[in-house]
Amino acid sequence: MNRFAWLLDRLAYEPRRNGKLALIADYLRTTPDPDRGYALAAMTGGLVFQNAKPGLIRALIAERTDPVLFALSYDYVGDLSETVALMWPARHGANDVPHLPDVVAGLQKSGKTEMPRLIASWLDALDETGRWALLKLITGALRIGVSARLAKTAAASLGGIPADEVEQVWHGLEPPYTALFAWLEGRGPRPEASDPAPFRPVMLSHAIEDGDFDKFDAAEFAAEWKWDGIRVQAVAGTRPDGGRTVRLYSRTGEEIGAAFPDLTEALTQDGALDGELLVMRDGTVQSFNTLQQRLNRKQVTAKMLAGFPAHIRVYDLLAEGDEDLRELSYVERRVRLEAFLGRLGSTRFDLSPRIPFASWEELTVARADPASAGAGGDAEAVEGCMLKRLDSPYLPGRPKGYWYKWKRDARLVDCVLMYAQRGHGKRSSFYSDYTFGVWRVGETGADELVPVGKAYFGFTDEELIEIDRYVRKNTENRFGPVREVTHTAVSGLVFEVAFEGLQRSTRHKSGLAMRFPRISRIRWDKPPGEADRIETLEALLPG
Amino acid sequence: MKPSDLLIPTPAGLYCPLADIHIDPVRPVARALITHGHSDHARAGHGAVLATSETLAIMALRYGEAFTGSRQVAAPGETTRIGEVDFRFVPAGHVLGSAQIVVEHKGLRIVVSGDYKRERDPTCAPFEPVICDVFITEATFGLPVFRHPPASAETAKLLDSVRLFPERTHIVGAYSLGKAQRLMALIREAGYERPLFIHGAVEKITELYQAEGIPLGDVRKIEPGDRKAEGRKAFAGEIVICPPSAIQDLWSRRFPDPVTAFASGWMRIRARARQKGVELPLIISDHADWDDLQATIREVQAGEIWITHGEAEALAHWCGTVGLKGMPLHLVGYGDEGEAEPEGKPAEASA
Numbered sequence: 001m002n003r004f005a006w007l008l009d010r011l012a013y014e015p016r017r018n019g020k021l022a023l024i025a026d027y028l029r030t031t032p033d034p035d036r037g038y039a040l041a042a043m044t045g046g047l048v049f050q051n052a053k054p055g056l057i058r059a060l061i062a063e064r065t066d067p068v069l070f071a072l073s074y075d076y077v078g079d080l081s082e083t084v085a086l087m088w089p090a091r092h093g094a095n096d097v098p099h100l101p102d103v104v105a106g107l108q109k110s111g112k113t114e115m116p117r118l119i120a121s122w123l124d125a126l127d128e129t130g131r132w133a134l135l136k137l138i139t140g141a142l143r144i145g146v147s148a149r150l151a152k153t154a155a156a157s158l159g160g161i162p163a164d165e166v167e168q169v170w171h172g173l174e175p176p177y178t179a180l181f182a183w184l185e186g187r188g189p190r191p192e193a194s195d196p197a198p199f200r201p202v203m204l205s206h207a208i209e210d211g212d213f214d215k216f217d218a219a220e221f222a223a224e225w226k227w228d229g230i231r232v233q234a235v236a237g238t239r240p241d242g243g244r245t246v247r248l249y250s251r252t253g254e255e256i257g258a259a260f261p262d263l264t265e266a267l268t269q270d271g272a273l274d275g276e277l278l279v280m281r282d283g284t285v286q287s288f289n290t291l292q293q294r295l296n297r298k299q300v301t302a303k304m305l306a307g308f309p310a311h312i313r314v315y316d317l318l319a320e321g322d323e324d325l326r327e328l329s330y331v332e333r334r335v336r337l338e339a340f341l342g343r344l345g346s347t348r349f350d351l352s353p354r355i356p357f358a359s360w361e362e363l364t365v366a367r368a369d370p371a372s373a374g375a376g377g378d379a380e381a382v383e384g385c386m387l388k389r390l391d392s393p394y395l396p397g398r399p400k401g402y403w404y405k406w407k408r409d410a411r412l413v414d415c416v417l418m419y420a421q422r423g424h425g426k427r428s429s430f431y432s433d434y435t436f437g438v439w440r441v442g443e444t445g446a447d448e449l450v451p452v453g454k455a456y457f458g459f460t461d462e463e464l465i466e467i468d469r470y471v472r473k474n475t476e477n478r479f480g481p482v483r484e485v486t487h488t489a490v491s492g493l494v495f496e497v498a499f500e501g502l503q504r505s506t507r508h509k510s511g512l513a514m515r516f517p518r519i520s521r522i523r524w525d526k527p528p529g530e531a532d533r534i535e536t537l538e539a540l541l542p543g
Numbered sequence: 544m545k546p547s548d549l550l551i552p553t554p555a556g557l558y559c560p561l562a563d564i565h566i567d568p569v570r571p572v573a574r575a576l577i578t579h580g581h582s583d584h585a586r587a588g589h590g591a592v593l594a595t596s597e598t599l600a601i602m603a604l605r606y607g608e609a610f611t612g613s614r615q616v617a618a619p620g621e622t623t624r625i626g627e628v629d630f631r632f633v634p635a636g637h638v639l640g641s642a643q644i645v646v647e648h649k650g651l652r653i654v655v656s657g658d659y660k661r662e663r664d665p666t667c668a669p670f671e672p673v674i675c676d677v678f679i680t681e682a683t684f685g686l687p688v689f690r691h692p693p694a695s696a697e698t699a700k701l702l703d704s705v706r707l708f709p710e711r712t713h714i715v716g717a718y719s720l721g722k723a724q725r726l727m728a729l730i731r732e733a734g735y736e737r738p739l740f741i742h743g744a745v746e747k748i749t750e751l752y753q754a755e756g757i758p759l760g761d762v763r764k765i766e767p768g769d770r771k772a773e774g775r776k777a778f779a780g781e782i783v784i785c786p787p788s789a790i791q792d793l794w795s796r797r798f799p800d801p802v803t804a805f806a807s808g809w810m811r812i813r814a815r816a817r818q819k820g821v822e823l824p825l826i827i828s829d830h831a832d833w834d835d836l837q838a839t840i841r842e843v844q845a846g847e848i849w850i851t852h853g854e855a856e857a858l859a860h861w862c863g864t865v866g867l868k869g870m871p872l873h874l875v876g877y878g879d880e881g882e883a884e885p886e887g888k889p890a891e892a893s894a
Contacts, residue, residue: 012813012817013813013816013817013821013822013823013824014822015820015822065687066860066861066864068857068860069686069687069857069860069861072686072854072856072857072860073686073687073688073857076686076688076812076854077688077812077814078814079813079814082688082812082813083688086687086688086689086690086811087687087688427814427818429814429815429818
């Protein structure tokens with residue numbers, strides 16, 4: 001456990017990607033099985049502990065510390081694991097330092113009643129760094145700047161192979177990955193990708209840049225709408241025993257199928273589809289806001305299934321039966337996809353249409369008005385266009401020169417900063433989350449500000465320091481980690497807020513919900529009284 | 544007499560009406576008693592200053608000889624009577640010349656501790672606890688998450704890293720008054736004998752420490768031409784000590800593949816280290832940690848604890864749990880230098 005803790009600690013302070021890669025690779029090279037396999041599992045999100053949850057940690061620390069001091073400390077540190085690791089009353093020599101495989105086994109197998117005592121005994125035996133690493137492991141959010149992809153890249157480097165080769169066998173493997181390490185170190189065969197429905201790394205696009213259109217030939221590209229949903233991969237395959245496996249993956253390869261039985265049931269043909277998860281009612285795509293109500297739910301009720309029917313708008317076919325199609329061109333895959341969907345014959349899956357255009361000028365017109373360019377009633381769910389080279393193969397990652405996204409121009413509105421909250425993690429000492437509002441006529445007839453959204457990015461680190469200073473100097477009230485900032489017509493700070501779309505919402509006082517709001521400019525120069533009014537936003541609401 | 548009649552918290556700082564003096568005033572006053580040389584406690588422009596000889600020397604070095612109208616040396620342990628009040632300077636263990644000020648009148652004794660620490664420091668006299676009725680303390684690290692490890696272990700971490708990366712320069716941010724010199728002394732105690740290189744901003748204070756007889760070994764200022772002359776390889780494998788603000792400066796980037804270190808109690812908190820881009824956090828502090836704040840409060844046996852700055856609410860709360868009267872004074876203006884970081888300066892997550 002100490003060596004694993006040392007690795008996490010070093011990774012947390014190593015800013016450079018190559019430095020992180022070297023640290024992980026060195027650890028994997030010099031640490032025996034099964035320890036290294038569990039460490040790799042921890043970094044790739046492969047460890048789930050049913051009975052060890054953050055709530056349990058809170059209970060343990062509550063038994064040992066003063067609640068006021070804990071609350072003040074947590075507010076200061078901004079990270080539960082770190083706060084507990086630092087506050088835990090030391091009992092050095094209380095126990096032997098546990099080994100990582102024992103910790104993993106203990107966390108996986110212990111029941112709810114014995115778990116607290118077990119974790120407490122480990123915390124007693126470890127030092128600050130060890131406690132921190134253990135708690136990170138338990139809570140599942142390492143937050144050390146290491147993605148699953150980076151960890152796999154480091155593992156792959158043991159065998160001198162690209163990460164994608166590890167990716168291809170990954171879904172047939174289980175922690176502690178002894179077969180994988182044997183293969184990487186030339187001591188064993190390539191593990192069978194025995195999974196009949198594996199995840200395939202997705203292909204990503206680059207944002208279109210000024211001047212790109214001068215270089216590109218419109219005849220070499222296809223265009224599709226960019227849908228405002230969730231990128232998913234739906235995969236179905238047949239096992240050797242004849243049974244079928246159907247999985248739904250997020251763009252990073254996490255399985256999310258359990259929440260979407262309506263989709264997995266409907267995928268009755270073997271293949272791997274790349275598309276956008278949407279909610280459709282009466283043949284019309286619903287807003288992202290509606291989709292969100294279907295997301296992040298572990299259990300789906302019949303009511304949820306009926307009220308928020310899930311749908312995939314498909315734009316690529318990566319495999320059909322056992323055949324890998326990724327080497328084929330976009331045009332060839334598209335032909336196969338159309339045939340596949342025709343055979344599937346399900347209303348849950350439909351084809352993302354191509355936008356007809358002969359020149360970039362025509363596409364510009366279509367992008368400005370999707371409703372009359374083929375998107376019809378679904379136009380509200382369009383957030384721009386995708387451009388795909390007709391000859392592009394399906395490549396993992398973000399290869400240059402094939403796919404481009406050309407997003408709709410953001411909407412802008414001037415809002416007044418009303419509340420600021422301390423951030424977490426790296427930003428725990430900064431007021432970095434901002435609630436802002438626009439003017440409306442209040443009940444008394446006088447103008448008042450009503451909150452319309454919250455944003456915590458869009459500004460530079462230097463600007464954050466300035467805003468933080470402003471917040472601290474212009475605090476009217478404090479509510480725990482939140483400060484109310486001066487916001488009158490003459491005194492206050494105006495943000496130009498950019499957002500992608502606007503929906504009606506009953507949860508917000510203003511009756512509005514912004515999609516993807518961020519601070520686009522800080523208007524130090526603008527008097528708050530000149531910020532926008534609610535009527536400006538209401539005019540932007542969809543019919 | 545009530546303690547709050549003997550010493551009154553005012554916007555200028557703690558004021559003693561019977562002697563008509565301020566302690567560590569944050570704005571110019573007629574007569575000031577100064578606990579130590581950090582710029583948030585020792586400011587220029589007072590009519591008269593009473594402080595230890597080291598503190599007076601530090602103030603003269605930083606502000607010029609005309610930093611005050613008149614000055615008087617307070618010898619450690621000796622009593623100076625002003626009006627009807629006795630004042631005595633007692634070592635605080637914070638930086639060179641740092642002192643607590645014992646204020647006594649008709650059997651009522653208040654100790655103004657200034658900033659202090661309890662951990663051993665080869666560069667200054669150790670803190671001496673004085674039993675009192677009211678103890679006025681700082682609370683820079685007044686949260687139970689702050690427990691400083693032994694400074695020698697942190698110094699070993701630095702020297703291990705220097706051995707591990709002999710091709711890289713280790714740039715260590717350390718406050719120019721106190722922390723930098725203590726770090727040098729700790730590095731020498733650990734047996735490191737190579738020259739230590741310093742940023743120009745650390746030079747004068749370091750010379751003052753050496754002149755006071757504190758051995759720091761071979762310390763060399765980096766001249767602007769040094770790095771040009773030797774190119775990219777200059778200072779590879781060496782330790783460079785600079786003010787905290789310089790570690791994120793262009794200045795530090797001109798060293799070969801530098802390892803950025805920072806010696807500060809704030810380095811206990813990961814987010815603080817990451818904000819400053821620190822790769823090698825060294826938890827070395829000039830302030831008492833949570834355990835030492837508690838131990839000191841118990842040792843001086845005061846019934847009332849007044850808290851000047853830092854995490855005052857948390858420490859006051861703890862006082863309540865052990866039956867002591869803890870009172871935050873909400874004094875404004877302290878923590879501009881060294882580790883006592885003011886709220887308004889997140890970027891300077893200092894020493």
